Amino acid sequence: MDEALRETTKKTAHMLFHTLKGGVGFDTWKKLDKDLARELSMFFTGKLYSREVISQKQRELCAVASLTVLSRRNELRAHVHAALNVGATRREVTEVIFQQVTYGGMPVVVEAIEVLREVLEERGEWEA
Numbered sequence: 655m656d657e658a659l660r661e662t663t664k665k666t667a668h669m670l671f672h673t674l675k676g677g678v679g680f681d682t683w684k685k686l687d688k689d690l691a692r693e694l695s696m697f698f699t700g701k702l703y704s705r706e707v708i709s710q711k712q713r714e715l716c717a718v719a720s721l722t723v724l725s726r727r728n729e730l731r732a733h734v735h736a737a738l739n740v741g742a743t744r745r746e747v748t749e750v751i752f753q754q755v756t757y758g759g760m761p762v763v764v765e766a767i768e769v770l771r772e773v774l775e776e777r778g779e780w781e782a
Contacts, residue, residue, distance in 0.1 A: 663700030669710070670703065670736035673777060679728075710740035715750050722751050722766040723758035730766060734773045744774065 667680075683691035703713065714737035721730040737747050751766040774780040 659696055659700045662704050663696050666704045667695070667699040670699070670714070670739055671732060673739055674732055674735045675776060711737065711742050714740055715742055715746065718747055718750050718766075719754055722754040722762055725758070725762045725765060727765065727769055730769050731773055734770055735777075738773070738777070738779075744770075744779065 680691060680695055683694065703710075708716075714733055717733040718730065718737055721733055734747060738744070747770060748767070751763055751770060754766070755763045771780060
């Protein structure tokens with residue numbers, strides 16, 4: 655196994671998801687297929703998420719936008735954490751979510767704002 659890729663994977667995963675209680679699904683993946691879980695993790699976090707073409711903040715705001723429109727609540731939760739962990743502000747994440755009303759409609763925006771509130775509560779950052 656490529657040790658440099660393994661270290662990049664661990665470093666990137668920690669940077670993005672260290673505040674996420676319960677992880678991002680990797681433990682479940684490992685129970686189903688340990689080898690495939692490792693390969694997926696190495697690809698996503700070790701290669702794709704660690705590219706330097708755009709900043710981590712830009713990448714995570716893109717993920718928040720996409721997951722909002724797709725109405726993928728669990729993944730959105732993970733990437734809201736990640737966006738905040740790499741320097742996106744609460745206001746920026748909120749704005750990206752609100753901008754998706756054009757593409758996904760108000761129901762997905764309302765759901766995403768609920769996810770954002772839950773994440774902020776988990777982090778002790780919710781202020782009504």
